[in-house]
Amino acid sequence: MLGAFGTRRSTALYLAAWALLGVLLAGLMVAAGGAPWSASLPFAVPLALAYGCASGFSAYYLCRAYPLATRSLGTVLGVFTCSAVCAGALWAAAGNGFAESLRPLVPGLPPMTRPFVALMFGLGVILYGLTAVAHYLALEFERARSLERRELEMKIAAQEAELRMLRTQIDPHFLFNSLNSISALTSIDPAAARGMTLQLSNFLRRSLGMDAQRKVALDEEIVLVRAFLAIEQVRFGARLRFEHLIGEGAGQCLLPPMLLQPLVENAVKHGIGNRLDGGTVSIAAERAGALLRIRVENDADWDDASQPAAGCGIGLANVRQRLLATYAHAASVHWTRHDARFRVDIALPAESEPEKEK
Known part of the structure; x- marks a missing residue:
């Protein structure tokens, strides 16, 4: 009818x-x-x-x-x-x-x-x-x-295409830097280069298995960050340290996959890698009402010209664009230098899977 x-x-x-x-x-x-x-x-x-x-x-x-x-x-x-x-x-x-x-x-x-x-x-x-x-x-x-x-369907399709483009931008950038690290190790410590290659293979298997359109829990994102830092620690050893403090309820909050990885990669490349005594990469997160607040910090030299300029660099630009494509103006990302530390603050809507809600 x-x-x-x-x-x-x-x-x-x-x-x-x-x-x-x-x-x-x-x-x-x-x-x-x-x-x-x-x-x-x-x-x-x-x-x-x-x-x-x-x-x-x-x-x-x-x-x-x-x-x-x-x-x-x-x-x-x-x-x-x-x-x-x-x-x-x-x-x-x-x-x-x-x-x-x-x-x-x-x-x-x-x-x-x-x-x-x-x-x-x-x-x-x-x-x-x-x-x-x-x-x-x-x-x-x-x-x-x-x-x-x-x-609306066209808008969603365009958003998904943009997210896929941004996601594919991360992988070659990370792989390029990792291969450079392995290349540097081959002449210094071949055994460490082989170990880093195996860890890189495991990391890529884990990261590529993640659906670019499916959000992941912050706890899962931290596991991926630890796997990445384990790869870099083969090269840096004790010079690279990692700390994380996840507040109650924050670990179950969802976010786009591999959102933190380019920030941690920048912290290692532009911060820890340029310091003779190395430094610490730290991640802190807390759930504040309807918002999830994440802070990524690393030790940095103030006079280091290689530090990214405001709004520049693949990592920061990628995170900003992915947040804009996913949450529009409901999310934000800001960076600053404070007390010899480079800090990136992210705020996004606190979303949790129903079965993970307490």
Whole structure:
């Protein structure tokens, strides 16, 4: 079924409206002809329901055949005027025939006088026109919803494509730096280079197995960060230290996969790697109401020209773009230097999987 009969709810509402019109028609018969309600209702209500179904289907298909966007107003008015007149005449004739067949079964049903037949004809024309207007409104509403849904689907598709692009940007960048580290170790410590290669293989197997579109828990992200730092620790040894403090409820909060990895990579490359005595990379996270706050810090030299400038660098730019694509303006990322430490602060909506909620 189409039009007003597209769903059970719309069908029920449509038929209820026409049943009410039948009751009003019965009231006119009682007021004008003095017919009792017991005779008027069995005549008027079924007749109104039958006309509602017939005019509903007819008007719906005509509205589809003559859309307002592509047809001239004169053509539409002409088609529906002729259709309304024909429908009104058929309804008046059907009413007259129905009354004659019903009269032996329903005592008190008055004869169909010419004024009443003319009244039925006029009501039929008006009701057909109102039905057509209602169908045009419904079709326009349906078209607007379809366009809105299509626009939303296109927006989601564009967002997913952007997230995939940003995710694929991380992997070559990390792999390039890791291979450089392995290359540097091959001439210094071949055994360490082999160990780093195996750890890199395990890390890539774990990271590539993560769905770029599925958010992961912060605890899972920390495990990945530890695996990355284990790779780098083959080269840096005791010079590279790692600390993390995850507040209650923060570990179960969800975030885009490998969001922290480029920040930790920058901390090692631009911070720890440029200090003779190394330093510490620390991650702190806490859930503050509806927000998850994450801080990534590392020791850094203030006079080191290799430190990333404001808003520059693949790591910071990638994190900012991924947060914008995923959360729009509900998330933020800021960086600063404080007490010989380079600090990145991230705030994003605190989301948790239902089964992990406490």
